[in-house]
Amino acid sequence: MKKILGILLFILMGAIVLSKEVLYVGTNAEFAPFEYMENGEIIGFDIDLINKIGEKIGKEIKIKNIAFDGLLPALQTNKIDLIIAGMTVTKEREKFVNFSNDYFVANQVIIVPENEGTIINMDSLKNKKVGVVLGYTGDLIVSKIQGVNKVQYNSAPSSIMALKGGNIDAMILDSAPAQSYVAKNKGLKIIEIDSEVEKYAIAAEKNNENLIKKINKALEEIKAEGIYDELIIKHFN
Ligand code: ARG
Numbered sequence: 487m488k489k490i491l492g493i494l495l496f497i498l499m500g501a502i503v504l505s506k507e508v509l510y511v512g513t514n515a516e517f518a519p520f521e522y523m524e525n526g527e528i529i530g531f532d533i534d535l536i537n538k539i540g541e542k543i544g545k546e547i548k549i550k551n552i553a554f555d556g557l558l559p560a561l562q563t564n565k566i567d568l569i570i571a572g573m574t575v576t577k578e579r580e581k582f583v584n585f586s587n588d589y590f591v592a593n594q595v596i597i598v599p600e601n602e603g604t605i606i607n608m609d610s611l612k613n614k615k616v617g618v619v620l621g622y623t624g625d626l627i628v629s630k631i632q633g634v635n636k637v638q639y640n641s642a643p644s645s646i647m648a649l650k651g652g653n654i655d656a657m658i659l660d661s662a663p664a665q666s667y668v669a670k671n672k673g674l675k676i677i678e679i680d681s682e683v684e685k686y687a688i689a690a691e692k693n694n695e696n697l698i699k700k701i702n703k704a705l706e707e708i709k710a711e712g713i714y715d716e717l718i719i720k721h722f723n
Contacts (some may be wrong), residue, residue, distance in 0.1 A: 509545045511536050512566035514554040516641040518666045519721040520572040520590075520686075531721040532570040535589065536688070536715055540706035553640070555621040558582055568697070569689040572660065573609055574623045584692055586701045588685035589714075594624050595664045596677040597649060598656045605656050608679050617645035617657035623684060624658035646671055658676070660684070 509630045513532060515521045521530040528549050540547035552560055560566045561583060574580070598605050605611065612633040618625040620638045628636050637654050637679070638644035645657045646667050656677075657666070667673045690697050710716050 507545050508548050509540060510548050510550055510566045510567060511568045511570055512550050512552045512557045512560050513569070513571045514557060515551045516554075516643060517572050517663050518670075521570075531717055532572060534717050534720070535708070535714075536568070536570045536635050538708050538717075539688075539701055539704040542643060542707060543700045554619070556600075558689075558703065561689060564691070567690065567694075568701075572686050573664070574660075575682040575687050575691060576623065576626075579689070582692070583689040584694060584698050585687040585689055586698050587705055588687045590662075590686040592660045592662055592686060593677065593683045594627055594657050594658050594681040594684070595661050596658055596679055597646070597664050597668060597674055599652075600673050600675060602655070602675075605677060607677075608681075610658060614655040615653070617644055617648055617654040619645075619659070622660075624660065627681065628658055640679060646674070649674065654721065 511602050513521045513639055515523050515528045515530070515555055517530075519530055520532045525593060528551055533549060537547050550560075550566055552566075554571065556568045558579065561569055569583070572590070572592075573579070575588060579585075594606060596608075596611070605614065608631055611628070611631060613635070615635045616628055617637050617639055618628050619642055622642060625636075625638065628634055637648070639648065642659055642663055645654070645659070648654050650671060650673065657707065664676055668676055688701055690701070
């Protein structure tokens, strides 16, 4: 009897050691090249990066695709452990979550039809119909300019469609996704503006300091070992 119990205990302990703890990571896969769907699979820079971090800290990563404005609530209600979603660190978001060190620097740009000549900066958006994505930092920035006819969309691709269809005059989006969508959609161009620098970081729950520390260490290693640069080349040509 004792022997059997001993064996069972041994097997149980082995199973515990072997089974990696899972980290549920929320994203919103409508933000190429950071996260997007291809053949029913969620792929992109962020997805590769978080998997590398998972390897470093010994956790299995399971990705959950959630609406962008549902990410923070999902984290706060423990439905997910982390967010990686090209998410910009903002004062407002910092009230609710802990951010890692930043892993990417971006800014906002304007996307217009190729033949558009009057939109040259943020001020020239006055009296224009400007597409934004609900809850994105670009949404907040456009809200600050008076006299803009802001139109909110649920995703960047749907705002791109509206722009191509002539339903809006311009749209605002983060620089890297803007380049990616303009490259894939004919007839659009990018107008650079002097917008504030935005830093993307991974978010964890407020009281999860320990996890953020581990992630920061993993991020440092990933950069030092050249893995970060490889991912940049892979996803940004
Ligand atoms: N950087 C912007 C923000 O934080 C947009 C992020 C959108 N990300 C996404 N995965 N859909 O608001």
